[in-house]
Amino acid sequence: MKSVVTTVVTAADAAGRFPSQNDLEAVQGNIQRAAARLEAAEKLASGLDAVTKEAGDACFNKYAHLKQPGEAGDTQVKVDKCYRDLGH
Numbered sequence: 829m830k831s832v833v834t835t836v837v838t839a840a841d842a843a844g845r846f847p848s849q850n851d852l853e854a855v856q857g858n859i860q861r862a863a864a865r866l867e868a869a870e871k872l873a874s875g876l877d878a879v880t881k882e883a884g885d886a887c888f889n890k891y892a893h894l895k896q897p898g899e900a901g902d903t904q905v906k907v908d909k910c911y912r913d914l915g916h
């Protein structure tokens with residue numbers, strides 16, 4: 829993943845110019861919002877197990893046929909793998 833600085837500099841370079849004031853302000857704004865983005869990511873990550881469980885339960889409730897023999901949730905091992913995959 830490219831950083832905002834790399835993206836701005838590359839775009840300016842491709843246009844044959846130095847980064848403009850607007851470009852630099854965009855970089856500054858992105859950096860200032862970094863703490864808020866990190867906080868949001870941490871909150872999402874801390875609730876990942878609960879979200880994964882809720883999503884898996886919803887899938888198995890909505891598609892009850894998945895619990896039938898030969899389907900994705902016919903054994904606890906397969907169910908656990910489904911939840912693992914949802915978490916990824």
